Amino acid sequence: METIFRGPLRDARWFQIAGQSIILSIGLLFYGFGVSPAQIAAALIAALAAQWIGARLIASRFDWKSALISGLSLALLLRANDWPPFALAAALAIGSKFAIRADGRHIFNPANFAIVAMLLAGGAWTSTSEWGSAPWFALTIAALGLVSTWRASRLDAPIVYLGVYGALLLGRALYLGDPLAIPALRLSHGALILFAFFMISDPKTTPDDLKERALFVGAAALVAYVLQFHFHISDGIFYAPFLLALLRLAIGAPQRGRPYEWGRAPLNPFASPRRAAAPAE
């Protein structure tokens, strides 16, 4: 098995693309996801096109896998009345990756940046009401996410995120005297599980150091909780990493070592900085 993962499947993005595609298919077939083929196509094509243009501009390799992942994330989480908002969102996602950088890396998770931009602009909304809290769906998403975060050596991120968020929900229920069914309902929400395994665990936009990363991801969970339950912003989970990335940009949080590189992560599921070579997008 190790040899397979060292071979062509060494790049964790294969697992991420497969996982997201399976989840999107389940959503379309069994969950009536409100995203049309035209919208999916717009997101994917615009993401790939923007990536190609960006790669040309900075004269780097055309990295289609990351662009495809951003497009799939938008198809899963964003909703709009028509297809152009999807194309715009995908262009914003990839554009942010090339335009907003520090220490040789991009700051915002591309799809997350696009979702927040579209929410603020008012041209789109999120799919949170389409997922539900069915345990089998939550487990399927988590199982697919486990594989891809493990392969990316970022298994710690979803665990810390869901752990902190779950603890806050549990604490709230205990404080209010609510039945535990309420935190259970919230914690098994499909969109939350997807977010934890496929967005907040993005190796490119989270700190490389295990402790720093745990701090970042834990803070994202805390901010999301505060936005949702104290400011009553239902899309709090999406705003949280955006705000934290802004904060990192503002305080110029140092990034030690080399940027994360797809396919060169060690086979340790909770990796700290490693000494890899060669630049990558």
Next chain:
Amino acid sequence: MTRSALKKLLVAAASAIAATAAGGAAAFCGFYVAKADTKLFNKASKVVMMRDGDRTVITMSNDYQGELKEFAIVVPVPVVLEEGQIHVTDSAIIDHLDVYTAPRLVEYFDEDPCDRRVYEKMAASPLAGESADGGRRGADSLGVTVEAEYTVGEYDIQILSAKESGGLAAWLTQNGYRLPDGAEETLGSYIRQGTKFFVAKVNLKEQANTGLKYLRPLQIAFESPRFMLPIRLGTVNADGKQEIFIFALTRSGRIETTNYRTVKLPSGMDIPVYVKDEFGDFYKAMFAEQVDREAERAVFLEYAWDMNWCDPCAADPLSNDELRELGVYWTEPVGGRERPEIMPETRDVFVTRLHVSYDAAHFPEDLMFKETGERENFQGRYVLRHPFKGAATCEAGRDYRRDLPRRFESEAQTLATLTGWDIDDIRAKMKSAGQSYTPPPRERWWERLWGRE
């Protein structure tokens, strides 16, 4: 929908336009014949929510049938309300909104396959409407503060704040609000969230002055960042499931629940024509079946439409005055010159109708909403297709008749799938309603493989 059925629909639609031009009462996609309004459900509450930014107007109506002096409600509210923020309205407006948004049945009559002429007919069904709400009163102790007291319409209203649930529960019990067991914990949760309580009973003298046999809907207006509907107190007494219909009036698009799945009710299917006489049963059975299919945890979208029009119309869109009464403050009052024809006027109002069947086990948390930008129109709509009864002796006529049994069978299967009804019962009813056909023999898979002997 099969291709031939679709073709017929298109033909029927085209001829419907022709009929309109000729002065016939027709709508573009079929004729409205029956609707399933909320009267079909026992213990159904109806709540209208106007929401724009933080501004909220909630209109509450339920089908309270008991003694008026026994009536009492406790509603968690985010702030202490002033007298001007409380209002009583006419239940006819909610009934109008109910009928306007109700799932509907439409019927088409197949044209003579040998001819291009079409026959149309329109039937109607009656509508009804009633509602109720109310209470009594008491004094203060136990850490409960009566923040305000008003008599509005036939209601005596108090706004309470409390320090702890035991005191509030005791106060409510002393003041004639019968609390079910287990309500204390839920009250405690609301108190810790800083919630106030709006409690109301009926003022019998004022009620007598209204001359009405029922209680009118209560309305409250406030500003709050929380877009939600408290349902938890209602689930405490656990006397089976309860039904709630939520009608949202918003500006940008339809609303949905963020903590539960919002699912569209199945719509647009061809079903056997006999359902016309039992549409209410059909709707109830179908709704129950869909609730089961979603593991009893879904909120159902029954209608989402721009308030300027409807097609087919189960009722006219609401007038500006009606909308204002329900809290749509941005529409202009029409005053004396009310216009029955609303079509040319554009108003920025989108209506969403949600239907929830809930209990504490499946809906432990209050309904939390968000307004989306989704403006796609949706309605619960079911189609009856009357076969052509004439001779139709031409080639096309023979093909048409040959195709009918297959079509009837597909309608029967659709109905069975939607409602969970027995397919043989459905076929028997179709037979007595004139949709008689020999059901195709059950084909075994190997017969499909090598053909039947």
